[in-house]
Amino acid sequence: MSVNILICDDSSLARKQLARALPKDWDANVTYAQHGQEALDIINSSSVDIMFLDLNMPVLDGYQTLQGLQGKANAPVVVVVSGDVQPLAIKRVSDLGALDFLKKPVSSDILLDTLSDLSIFKDRTSDGNNGLNLGDLKEKLTLTSGLQEVANVSMGRAASVLADMLNVFIKLPVPQVNVLEVSELQMALSYGGKEQGQCSAVTQGFVGAGISIETLLIFSDSSFPDMAKLLGMSETIDHTMELELLMDISSVLVGPFMAALSQQLNIEFSRSHPAVLGQHIKVQDLVGVKKSSLKQTLAVEIVYEVENYKISCDLLLLFTEDSLEPLERLLSYLID
Template identity: 40%
Template sequence: MTTAVLICDDSGFARKQMARALPAGWDISLNFARNGEEAIAAIRQGKAEVVFLDLTMPVMDGYETMSVIRREDLPCLVIVVSGDVQPAARDRMMAMGALDFMRKPIDNPRLTKLLADYGIYNGQQKPDTGRFACDKNSSAEDKLDAYRELVNIAMGRAGDKLARLLGEFIDLPIPNVNFIESNELHMAIAEIQHNQRVSAVSKGFVSAGIKGEALVIFNDTNTHNIIELLQYSGQQDDPQLELEALMDVSNILTGACLNALSDQLDVHFSHSQPELLGRHRGLDTLLSDNISRWSKVMAVEIAYGIKRRDISFDLLLLFPDDAMDKIYTRLIAMGQSR
């Protein structure tokens, strides 16, 4: 009997990758949704007996979608597939009735085993690599979508690392991705109020012709809360203690994020030592004084938050334009080899 399967994800690249991971022998009718609102409509129309659900989406996210499914007792089995792999995210979705929780990018054999364990599919383990194959001649918008998904997964891994170390739930956004001239970088940073004073730590990375820079930008109003959360001993207004806190959080975020990028691209990045770009300065001044080595960049802004502690900080990833084709080629190669 044919099973109605729905893949719900705001990324077209992620939807294709998920479709490719489904077992070749599974008799399904396959449908797609870009957000929870579209997913709920499909479920109500009988187009989604099994739902693969992302968490971080516009319009209606995975949590809101699962809440509607539970409240209306909609007839579907939900498997969460997300870049946000924090234990609290998994626990929350499982408590709401999700069947299981898988992290991105999908592990094909594990997916097949999971489906078999729940009696959903009991055939071959071979994924259907012919279904929605990735196109190397994709449009600029398709490539941008792929880059956004790449960073989404890395963002989730970094958030998970931070959450486990701090014992707090980290709020994760949809990454803000822009191709811009480096002198316009300040215009791409949406989450930071430009009239506020900030401090920033930078770390460069390079491998296989792919290079970039990671910056963690802290609003000065958050510093005391960060020191309190880290439970450092000493006076909160001690400049050295403040610097130690900024460096520690930066190393956690950039290390986990770059490791996740390495895994997805099958490269090993060499990291430079973290460098303090500036403290207690205006954002525009800080960026203009330090970010000028490349004429054009892909800038990715990730606004992390710990709402309960009133803490927020931004991770900014910068890639020069000549690295982008290399990244996309590796993404496609890795997707086809899974």
């Protein structure tokens, strides 16, 4: 008897990677959902035996989707597949009923071992069966969708390091990817109301395989008191301490992020030393500094927030125009 599988992930790259990692000799049919609400609608209208569920999605995220399955008689077995590898994230999905948690991107060997250990993969093909039916996988991978997914994985790795350092839970968004004029950067920053406040920023450059990236970590000045509290700093926060905090957070977020990005793209980046771009200035003045060096850029923006604390920072990756072609080529290898 065929198994009905649902892959729920907002990324076309992630859906393709996971579908192609499934055992080829499994008597199973695969369907897809781009967010949690679509997944719940499919489950309500048809039979789903197993769902592979992402966490960071629009409309309904993975946590909300698991909550929506509570009490459903026809709820499928759920295996979470996510780039958010914070220990608290793993515990929360387990408490909500997920059977297991796999780290993105998952290999076919790890997936097979997990399915076998959970006694899920047991219906191999036999006479009269057609094996794995992947359904419609004709979506074309675009530069922005591919970059969004590798940024999502990298974001999760960096958040896990920061969460361990501060013993907190980091709230993660869906990364925003846009090709825009540098003059539009201020509008692209999703500070939503914080743009009138002051911020501080650290910049660092990375180059490799024809790709040039500038990272820009923008830290809201209103975050300094809570950050110092989490780190056990009781003394007055002076200019020197603010600078140390800024550089420490930049190192914790940018370093693991770029390491994960490098690993996924299979390239090595050389890097410049991090430098403070500005302290206690407005976002519009900060962005103005970049207008002279860039005209158009591919920008990836991630807003990190610490749950239950007034701590927020914006990680922005700026790719030069010359980086787009080699980046698109490297991303295409991820689904070959």
